[in-house]
Amino acid sequence: MAKTRNASASKKAWDFQFNAAIILTLSHIKDVDQIKVEGESEDIELYLNDNSVILSQAKFVEIIDDYRNVLRNLIDALSGLNKESISTNVTKTIYITNTPNPLNNMRTIGFYSGFKNLEFKELPSSDQKKIENIISKSKLSELNLDRLEIWILPFHGTGDNLFSSVREQLYYFLEDIEDTRGIGNKLLKIWQNKYSENASHRKVKIKKKELVWPIIVLVCGNPSIDVYLDGIDPAVQSQLKVSYAAFMNTMTEKFEFANKVISTYNEQVKSVIPLQKDFDDFIENNWTDFLEDFKIPEIEESHLEIIAKLIIRNILTKRFVIQSVKKKVNL
């Protein structure tokens, strides 16, 4: 009995560590290149583009109001961070945990509720003192307090509740990227799934690229295709959607064709930031030029026009999304 409880607790601890890694990555997305998560040592290492490293220790408590171990966790985490800090490239050391009372100090417990990322100097002075004492007692001489941060990531309950704070942080991140409404949940599942295969080893290496492409694919996955369908018989609309979806996707993804559309667009439209109107004008003026690449037998001309325009729009939108997301996360 005790064994199974431990197994599920350790699974949860791993989930916490993995999700903490995601949150740390999102917060440093522009600078990050790779992330290493090691279950055994509760290490999270963020390798940045400029060859520097952000070190983190993640500690999970199973019961939210059980504070018996929180101080032990803090000491362990600081020791772990101290040990790894010998490397000269370390620019930040982060202790991340899910307890609302990381210093076991009932007077400052309110200060740590909800998601928090705090520099050492932002902490209440009594807590600062507590940490300084730990450092001197445990002789953690490598630890630089100017670089120390304490992060709280709420991670309690089961099912959706467990991830609610992670999801919230993910939504904040996605807010900066166009058209990401509604993809948060699925994105989180995809990320979790991508690395759960390795979870048995409790050791994963994540490349930024692997986190970013799912966003792009999800954003492009549901192109708005109603622009040209307004005013058309609903029966015909759904017929067009169903019958030609695969064809439209293939044309959008076929490199030769997509490249032709994009290059023609770039030759004609010089604006750096594409406006909806640029797309509209380009499509209106050029769609007939691409018809020779379309082979759809027995299609009504007016339907062909809709499909051609949608394909061109999807190609342009996709390219724009790729560029804009990559730029935002510095990929």
Add this chain to the structure above:
Amino acid sequence: MKLLELTISKPFDKKKFKFTDITLIFSKKNSVGKTTLIRMLLYALGYPIPSSKGITFGSYSYELKILTDSNRELVLHREGTELTVYEFSQRVNRFTLPIEELALHKMIFEIENDLVINNLLATFYIDQEKGWTLLNRGKIIGNIRFNIEDLVLGLSDRSDYGLKEKIRELEKEIKRYSMIYNTAIYKEQILKEHGPISKELEPTVETAAHMTLLLELQALTNELSRVNKVINGNIRFIDFIRNLKLYVIDFQGNEIPVNENTIKGFSDDEDYLLERQSQLKWEIQGIKKQLEPYEEKKDSKDKLFDIQSTGDIFDSAIAKLDIKQSSIDKVLKGLQSELKRTREHLREVLKTNNDITSEMHKTILKYTNELEISEHILPPENDLLFTRDLVPYSGAILHKIVFAYNLAYIDIIKKKFGKRTPIIIDSPKSREISDEEVEKMMSVLYRDFSDHQIIIASIHSYSIGYDNQLIIENQLLGF
């Protein structure tokens, strides 16, 4: 209305074409741009003309000087979807096409009737490709349509628009019921093959959920195989390029090999597809997991048929539909006969006591007589205009009938509104028709319509007295 001068330009380049009362656009060879010039002329007039091969109409700007029937000299400046009208160098109006096409054409043709304006182009323009087979309804060019009933309705000043609406509605309903009818036939076929579904064999909620999962699985599997195909296609493409061993030279003189790493955008597209592929695999895995319990139960109780494929699931769903071939047939027949009645009613309204139609009959008969085709059996007088039966005519006869109809259209618009539209004919000669016959047609045109502007594109110069010859040598624009 007359077209006086067309200027086609791009930054740093422009070319001017002058049009007189009788203009022949001439070239010795075919495919040098006569048709393109005519289509650009119509594009400049604000029509949604599709671009010719190799020339994108929207990438030029156009200035077209015209003289309206009330002697206003207007300049139409079209740039993409914006068309601005100037008079005495002052801007008088601005139209966004195609939304305001109707308003624009009312202004330049000086005709107020919507139905006439909407059907005007086919009356004065005969396109090289579709024009000579277009008699009284169909597409003129691109998506621009012509319909004789609409034109006559517009000319007759009748308020029978309601009938027209009703016809449209009925046509839509019939389309819908035809599809249901086909489904009903299919259903009956399924039942014939599999026998009737007894009550206890009807799919339960559980099997419905099972079916939904199977359908989802099928759709995802199809999508995955589609994505795989695209990935392979792109790989084949890049292999081909790489094997060509091409190099480009940059401005510093460095040689850069052309391959997947150096072609702009390729690696992005590849990354995109690989991620899409991995997401699909993940989703398929998820569905398969959900399907496991059903698979275990599968043998216990058999359903209507063995559920194996999407096709079977579809059949089973169709078999459940509460539709009967015979009752749908009744509805469909009812709708069809109502449509027929409404059409006849409209035609009757248009035919009877209608000066417009009888005037048009007279004109058509006059010219078919003169062009010596009236001995061929034409439809009886009251069906002449509205016939749908083109089968008996072919080749030279159809060519001349089309010509006679067009002359009748132009003539009636002149009589009714006092407006003279230009007459634009792209290649009056076809393979089936002799030079003599074309000469005859042209002389009729010149004799009876010399008060209109006539623009003809051809590789033959006819003996009508054109006063301007636009000779196109090798290229229409050269920029």
